[in-house]
Amino acid sequence: MSKIVALVDGSIYAESVCDHASWVAGRTGAGIELLHVLNHRHAVGAPKNLSGNIALGARSSLLKDLSERDAETAKVSQKNGRAILDAAKARLEAAGVGKVTARLRIGDIVEEAAECETEAEMTVIGKRGDAADFATLDLGSNLERVVRSSRKPVIVASRAFTPVKRLLIAFDGGSSSRKAVDYVASHPLFDGLSCRLLTAGSGTPEIRDRLSSAKLALEAAGHEVEADIVQGPADLLIASAVETDDIDLLVMGAFGHSRFRRLIIGSTTAEMIRLCKIPVMLFH
Amino acid sequence: MSFHAYRDQWIGNVRGDILAGLVVALALIPEAIAFSIIAGVDPKIGLYASFSIAVVVAITGGRPGMISAATAATAVLMVTLVKEHGLQYLLAATVLAGLLQIVAGFLRLGYVMRFVSRSVMTGFVNALAILIFMAQLPELIGVPSLTYVMVAAGLAIIYLFPYLTKAVPSPLICIIILTAVAIGFGLDVRTVGDMGELPSTLPVFLIPDIPLNLDTLTIILPYSAAVAAVGLLESLMTASIVDEFTDTTSDKNRECIGQGLANTATGFIGGMAGCAMIGQSIINVKSGGRGRLSCFCAGVFLLFMIVVLGDWVKQIPMAALVAIMIMVSIGTFSWSSIRNLKDHPRSSSVVMIATVACVVLTHNLAIGVLVGVLLSGIFFAWKIAQIFRVTSSLSDDGTHRTYRVEGQIFFASADAFSAAFDFREALEKVTIDISHAHIWDISSVAALDMIVLKFRRDGAEVEIIGLNEASETIVDKLAIHDKPGALERLLGH
Numbered sequence: 001m002s003k004i005v006a007l008v009d010g011s012i013y014a015e016s017v018c019d020h021a022s023w024v025a026g027r028t029g030a031g032i033e034l035l036h037v038l039n040h041r042h043a044v045g046a047p048k049n050l051s052g053n054i055a056l057g058a059r060s061s062l063l064k065d066l067s068e069r070d071a072e073t074a075k076v077s078q079k080n081g082r083a084i085l086d087a088a089k090a091r092l093e094a095a096g097v098g099k100v101t102a103r104l105r106i107g108d109i110v111e112e113a114a115e116c117e118t119e120a121e122m123t124v125i126g127k128r129g130d131a132a133d134f135a136t137l138d139l140g141s142n143l144e145r146v147v148r149s150s151r152k153p154v155i156v157a158s159r160a161f162t163p164v165k166r167l168l169i170a171f172d173g174g175s176s177s178r179k180a181v182d183y184v185a186s187h188p189l190f191d192g193l194s195c196r197l198l199t200a201g202s203g204t205p206e207i208r209d210r211l212s213s214a215k216l217a218l219e220a221a222g223h224e225v226e227a228d229i230v231q232g233p234a235d236l237l238i239a240s241a242v243e244t245d246d247i248d249l250l251v252m253g254a255f256g257h258s259r260f261r262r263l264i265i266g267s268t269t270a271e272m273i274r275l276c277k278i279p280v281m282l283f284h
Numbered sequence: 285m286s287f288h289a290y291r292d293q294w295i296g297n298v299r300g301d302i303l304a305g306l307v308v309a310l311a312l313i314p315e316a317i318a319f320s321i322i323a324g325v326d327p328k329i330g331l332y333a334s335f336s337i338a339v340v341v342a343i344t345g346g347r348p349g350m351i352s353a354a355t356a357a358t359a360v361l362m363v364t365l366v367k368e369h370g371l372q373y374l375l376a377a378t379v380l381a382g383l384l385q386i387v388a389g390f391l392r393l394g395y396v397m398r399f400v401s402r403s404v405m406t407g408f409v410n411a412l413a414i415l416i417f418m419a420q421l422p423e424l425i426g427v428p429s430l431t432y433v434m435v436a437a438g439l440a441i442i443y444l445f446p447y448l449t450k451a452v453p454s455p456l457i458c459i460i461i462l463t464a465v466a467i468g469f470g471l472d473v474r475t476v477g478d479m480g481e482l483p484s485t486l487p488v489f490l491i492p493d494i495p496l497n498l499d500t501l502t503i504i505l506p507y508s509a510a511v512a513a514v515g516l517l518e519s520l521m522t523a524s525i526v527d528e529f530t531d532t533t534s535d536k537n538r539e540c541i542g543q544g545l546a547n548t549a550t551g552f553i554g555g556m557a558g559c560a561m562i563g564q565s566i567i568n569v570k571s572g573g574r575g576r577l578s579c580f581c582a583g584v585f586l587l588f589m590i591v592v593l594g595d596w597v598k599q600i601p602m603a604a605l606v607a608i609m610i611m612v613s614i615g616t617f618s619w620s621s622i623r624n625l626k627d628h629p630r631s632s633s634v635v636m637i638a639t640v641a642c643v644v645l646t647h648n649l650a651i652g653v654l655v656g657v658l659l660s661g662i663f664f665a666w667k668i669a670q671i672f673r674v675t676s677s678l679s680d681d682g683t684h685r686t687y688r689v690e691g692q693i694f695f696a697s698a699d700a701f702s703a704a705f706d707f708r709e710a711l712e713k714v715t716i717d718i719s720h721a722h723i724w725d726i727s728s729v730a731a732l733d734m735i736v737l738k739f740r741r742d743g744a745e746v747e748i749i750g751l752n753e754a755s756e757t758i759v760d761k762l763a764i765h766d767k768p769g770a771l772e773r774l775l776g777h
C-alpha cells in the first residue's frame with residue numbers, strides 16, 4: 001500500500017485518527033500523509049465601520065486594512081495548524097510509523113482532501129471535528145462532505161482506537177458492499193481477522209446467493225466468517241450486533257442515496273456512524 | 285459549485301450581511317433616483333430596477349459581496365433611446381441586453397477580461413467616477429445658492445459624522461438632517477418628489493408594449509449591445525476588486541449569466557438595465573458585507589423604504605442625494621492613479637488617460653475600454669517587437685555568410701527583421717539560422733520568403749536552419765502548447 005491520508009484538526013479525534021492510521025500503516029507498511037486544512041474566512045469579523053461613506057483612496061485603504069487584519073489571524077491559525085501537525089507527527093513516529101509527511105493547506109477541506117487522496121489509497125477522518133459537540137452525538141459537519149466526495153475507502157475514526165480483531169460487514173448485496181467484501185478479502189490490512197457478514201431484511205434468493213458467494217470469497221482468503229440474514233431495520237440490527245458481538249470495525253457501503261432523498265428519509269450511513277461507537281470503514 | 289458552498293455564501297455571515305445591506309440600501313437610493321432622471325424616466329423605474337437587479341443577482345451571480353443595481357454606467361447609454369422612442373423601448377432594450385449577457389456567459393466571454401489591463405481598469409474606474417460626478421451637475425448649475433450650502437453641509441456631515449460614531453451610516457444622518465432642516469424652515473428647494481413618480485406598490489410583471497418586429501430590433505439592438513457590454517465590464521471589474529478585498533475568487537462566467545438574468549427579469553417588471561456598482565460594493569465590504577445576503581437585503585430594504593416611507597422619501601431635498609453621489613464619485617475615483625502618472629511607464633499612463641478621455645467624450649464606457657484595450661495591445665506589440673537580434677559571421681574565404689536570428693518575429697518586427705540583412709554583399713552561400721527565433725505570423729513568413737528570394741536573385745544559395753522549431757509558434761499551430769514540454773521548447777531555443 002502506498003499512502004494513506006489522515007485528516008487531523010485540533011479536536012480530541014486527531015489522536016484517534018493518528019492511532020487508526022498507524023494501525024493501518026503498521027499492518028500494511030503504508031506511509032501516512034497528515035493533512036490539516038486551515039479554513040480562512042477572510043475579512044469576516046465584526047463589522048467595525050458602518051459609516052457607509054467612502055473617501056479619497058477608499059479602495060486602497062480598505063484593501064490595506066482588510067489584509068492587515070487577515071494577516072494577523074492567518075499567522076495565528078497557521079501556527080496552530082503547524083502545532084496540530086507536529087503533535088500528530090510526533091504521535092505517529094512514536095508509534096513506529098516510518099514514512100510520515102505533513103501537509104498544511106489553506107482552503108476548503110473537501111477540495112484539499114480530494115486532491116491529497118488522488119495519490120493515496122484511503123482516507124482516515126474523525127467522526128467529529130473541533131466544532132461538533134460530542135454530547136449530542138452529532139456528526140462533524142465536514143464528515144459527510146468528505147465521505148461523499150471521496151473516491152477511495154474512508155475510515156471514520158471513533159473517539160478512541162482499540163486494536164481490531166473482529167469486523168462486521170453490513171452486506172446489502174449492492175455494488176459498494178460487494179466492493180467492500182472484495183477489498184477485505186484481498187487486502188493485507190485484514191489478514192487473519194475474523195469477519196461477520198450481516199444482511200438486514202427478508203433476504204431474496206438473489207441476496208442469499210450473493211451473501212454466500214461473499215462468504216466463500218472471504219473464507220478463501222483465510223478469514224473466519226459467519227454470515228446471517230436477520231429481519232429488521234438495518235441500523236438497529238447492526239448497532240446491536242456491534243454491541244453484543246464484540247465488533248471492532250464496521251465495514252459498509254457509503255451514502256447510497258442522493259442528497260435530496262436523504263433530506264426526506266435520512267441516511268442509514270450517517271445513522272450508523274452516529275450509533276456505533278466503533279470506527280466505520282466506508283466504500284463507494 | 286457545491287450546494288454547501290452556495291449555502292455558505294448565503295448564511296456564512298448573516299449579521300454582517302444584513303447590517304451592510306441596510307447601509308448599502310441608503311447609498312443605492314440616490315443613484316437609482318439620480319440616474320433615472322438622467323435616463324429621462326421616473327425615479328420609479330430606477331428604484332424597481334435596483335430592487336430587482338440586487339435580488340436576482342444575489343441569487344444567481346458569481347461574486348458574493350458585490351452590489352448590483354441600476355447604475356450610472358448603463359443609464360447614460362439609454363438617454364437617447366428614451367428621448368426618441370419612449371419608456372417601453374427602454375424596457376425591451378433592457379430585456380434584450382439581459383439575454384445578450386446570458387449568451388455571453390454561456391460563451392464564457394468572462395475570459396475576455398484578461399485583455400483588459402490594469403491601466404484600462406483604472407481608466408474605467410476614473411471615467412465612471414467622472415460620469416457620476418457630471419451627472420450631478422444639472423442639480424448644481426443654475427440653482428439658488430441655498431443648494432450649494434446644503435450640498436456642502438451634506439458632504440460635511442457625511443465625512444465628519446463618522447468621527448463621532450461609526451455605528452450609524454453617515455449618509456442616513458445626512459438625509460435625515462437635511463430633510464428635517466428643509467421641512468422645518470420651509471426651504472424652497474428641489475425635492476425627490478419633484479423628480480417624478482415614486483413607486484407606491486410592489487412591482488408587477490408586465491410585457492413591454494412594443495411591436496415585435498425587425499424595426500424594433502434594429503432600434504433597440506445597438507443600445508442593448510452597448511448596455512450588455514458596459515454592464516458586463518463594470519460587473520467583472522467590480523468582481524475582481526471584491527476578489528482582491530476578500531482574497532477569494534469568483535466565477536466570472538456565472539456572474540455574466542447572473543447579470544443577464546437580472547436584467548431580463550428587470551425589464552419585465554418595468555425597470556431599467558443595471559450592473560454591479562464599484563462604489564456601493566466598496567461600501568458593502570467596508571460595512572462588513574461578504575455574502576450573497578447583503579446584496580439581497582440591500583434590494584429588499586430599498587424597496588421597503590421606498591414603498592412604506594414613500595411620503596417621507598418624497599420630501600428629501602435633492603441636495604442630500606447630490607452630496608451622497610459626490611461622495612460615491614470621490615470614493616470610486618482612483619486618486620493614486622494621478623500620483624502614479626509620473627512613475628508608471630508612459631504607455632500605461634497613455635492607455636489610462638485615453639480610456640478616461642474617450643468615456644468622457646462619448647459617455648460610453650464600452651468605447652473607452654475598447655480604445656484602452658487596443659492601445660495596450662499595440663503598445664505591447666511594440667515592446668515585444670524590440671526583442672529580436674540578427675548577428676552574422678563570414679566564412680574565411682568571404683563567400684559564405686551565416687545569419688543567426690534570435691527573438692520574436694511578427695508583424696511589428698518583420699520590417700526591422702528584413703532590414704537586418706545586407707543584400708549588397710556578393711555571396712555564394714547564405715545560411716540563415718532561425719532555430720533561436722519564433723515566427724509568430726504570416727507577416728514574418730512573408731518577410732523570410734522575401735529575404736530568401738532576394739539572396740537567390742543575387743546569386744547566392746540559401747539554406748535555412750531550424751525552420752520547424754521557429755514556426756511552431758505560428759498561430760494555427762498554437763495547439764502545440766498543450767503538449768507536454770511545449771513551453772520548455774518554446775522558451776529553450
